[in-house]
Amino acid sequence: MTYADPSDLVRGGEVHRDLFVDQKLFDQEMSNLFANCWVYVGHESQVPKRGDYYATTIGSQPVIMVRQKDGTVKVIYNRCPHRGVQLVNEGHGSVGPMFRCPYHAWTFNTDGSLFGVPVKDGYKESGFSESCASHGIEGVATHVYRQFVFARLAREGIGFEEFFGESLTTIDNMVDRSPEGRLEVAGAPLRYMHYCNWKMLVDNQTDTFHPMIAHESSAGTVRKIWEESGAQGPKPMVVEVVLPFTAKHEFYVEMGIRTWPNGHGHTGTKYSIHSDYTLPKEYTDAMEAAYGAERAEAILQEARHNTVYFPNMTMKGAIQTLRLFKPLGPDRTLVESWVFRLAGAPDELLERSALYNRLINSPTSIVGHDDLEMYERAQQGLKVSATPWVNYQREFHPGERYDSTQLWSGQSEVQMRNQYDAWVKFMKPAVSGEEVQA
Numbered sequence: 181m182t183y184a185d186p187s188d189l190v191r192g193g194e195v196h197r198d199l200f201v202d203q204k205l206f207d208q209e210m211s212n213l214f215a216n217c218w219v220y221v222g223h224e225s226q227v228p229k230r231g232d233y234y235a236t237t238i239g240s241q242p243v244i245m246v247r248q249k250d251g252t253v254k255v256i257y258n259r260c261p262h263r264g265v266q267l268v269n270e271g272h273g274s275v276g277p278m279f280r281c282p283y284h285a286w287t288f289n290t291d292g293s294l295f296g297v298p299v300k301d302g303y304k305e306s307g308f309s310e311s312c313a314s315h316g317i318e319g320v321a322t323h324v325y326r327q328f329v330f331a332r333l334a335r336e337g338i339g340f341e342e343f344f345g346e347s348l349t350t351i352d353n354m355v356d357r358s359p360e361g362r363l364e365v366a367g368a369p370l371r372y373m374h375y376c377n378w379k380m381l382v383d384n385q386t387d388t389f390h391p392m393i394a395h396e397s398s399a400g401t402v403r404k405i406w407e408e409s410g411a412q413g414p415k416p417m418v419v420e421v422v423l424p425f426t427a428k429h430e431f432y433v434e435m436g437i438r439t440w441p442n443g444h445g446h447t448g449t450k451y452s453i454h455s456d457y458t459l460p461k462e463y464t465d466a467m468e469a470a471y472g473a474e475r476a477e478a479i480l481q482e483a484r485h486n487t488v489y490f491p492n493m494t495m496k497g498a499i500q501t502l503r504l505f506k507p508l509g510p511d512r513t514l515v516e517s518w519v520f521r522l523a524g525a526p527d528e529l530l531e532r533s534a535l536y537n538r539l540i541n542s543p544t545s546i547v548g549h550d551d552l553e554m555y556e557r558a559q560q561g562l563k564v565s566a567t568p569w570v571n572y573q574r575e576f577h578p579g580e581r582y583d584s585t586q587l588w589s590g591q592s593e594v595q596m597r598n599q600y601d602a603w604v605k606f607m608k609p610a611v612s613g614e615e616v617q618a
């Protein structure tokens with residue numbers, strides 16, 4: 181099953197093209213990488229009441245995030261232990277006090293434990309009590325951090341705190357931007373298919389060199405229209421959001437990059453394209469009342485650009501959006517773009533977040549489709565076997581390490597190298613449930 185030693189495919193700031201095109205390597209990512217890492221599943225506000233569920237996938241594995249009787253949230257596999265039927269369809273809803281398989285009516289408590297099997301007499305002396313099925317639905321290691329739900333499929337592996345470390349400060353900042361210290365998912369995400377490898381989308385998040393080139397035609401047009409109109413008066417929200425994409429190279433260099441161990445990192449250590457948004461007085465007053473003037477100012481000044489939570493989630497705390505790149509195949513990725521409401525904040529902030537999501541993150545937007553075109557061209561171009569290596573050497577120095585928090589120039593491709601370093605690390609075989617029981 182093992183394709184190759186993954187460490188042979190990442191070397192000195194270069195990555196082998198097979199990482200983007202090879203099916204066997206993709207399968208290895210699903211069985212190893214996506215099992216070894218803590219992967220984002222969903223937000224607690226998606227399942228407010230007991231029995232509420234949200235069905236999704238971690239890598240290729242169908243899972244359910246479900247609210248328990250005691251108020252906690254658990255992640256379990258979406259598979260009836262009887263004959264394998266998915267207990268709920270992908271999406272969300274409520275199972276009430278228990279799951280009931282639609283095929284043979286086996287029932288399970290919301291924590292996955294077996295509640296009842298019809299025709300119990302038929303299992304007498306069948307060996308059922310020793311069977312896999314008698315254990316109920318298999319659970320997954322779950323950790324909730326400030327309402328964000330993560331899970332690790334591997335039975336053994338890195339702990340949550342060790343995996344994320346200081347990178348959790350981006351989640352902190354997004355939550356702290358609520359005067360009540362609480363977020364709510366605002367409706368369904370934008371969901372769309374990209375015909376490219378999932379890692380291209382992750383790379384793009386800290387690729388500070390592309391906006392002035394790939395987005396020149398779209399964002400540049402907004403600037404032109406705004407300047408031709410006289411650039412007078414308060415900027416319309418759409419102009420305020422799109423104009424920073426036209427910033428010059430120096431802006432992105434100075435903006436800075438911070439890397440954390442295990443493939444996490446962010447752009448915008450000093451400022452970012454989100455720094456100069458207009459904030460309604462009603463909101464800053466509410467923040468000052470909640471945190472005090474000094475702390476409120478510190479929270480709002482921390483306007484990080486994109487944070488990558490390795491392997492496949494990215495977050496913009498300052499605009500309250502989250503993107504999840506769900507791998508479906510080496511050349512197919514389902515992208516979900518979520519928007520959050522800051523509890524206790526005026527609707528104008530949610531309006532800007534929703535506008536940002538439509539305008540920047542959607543492939544039918546004026547910005548997102550620039551990126552999509554580049555990903556899909558790269559997916560095609562990487563078929564060229566005569567050039568097997570993909571280059572990430574901007575500001576690379578041999579011996580570069582990623583095992584501590586570090587600051588870098590904003591034009592470095594270091595965060596992408598950090599991701600591929602973590603890719604090698606977490607591609608080692610995962611400890612699956614099956615292996616533990618054997």
Ligand SMILES: [Fe+2]
Binds near residue numbers: 390391
């Ligand atoms: Fe872009």
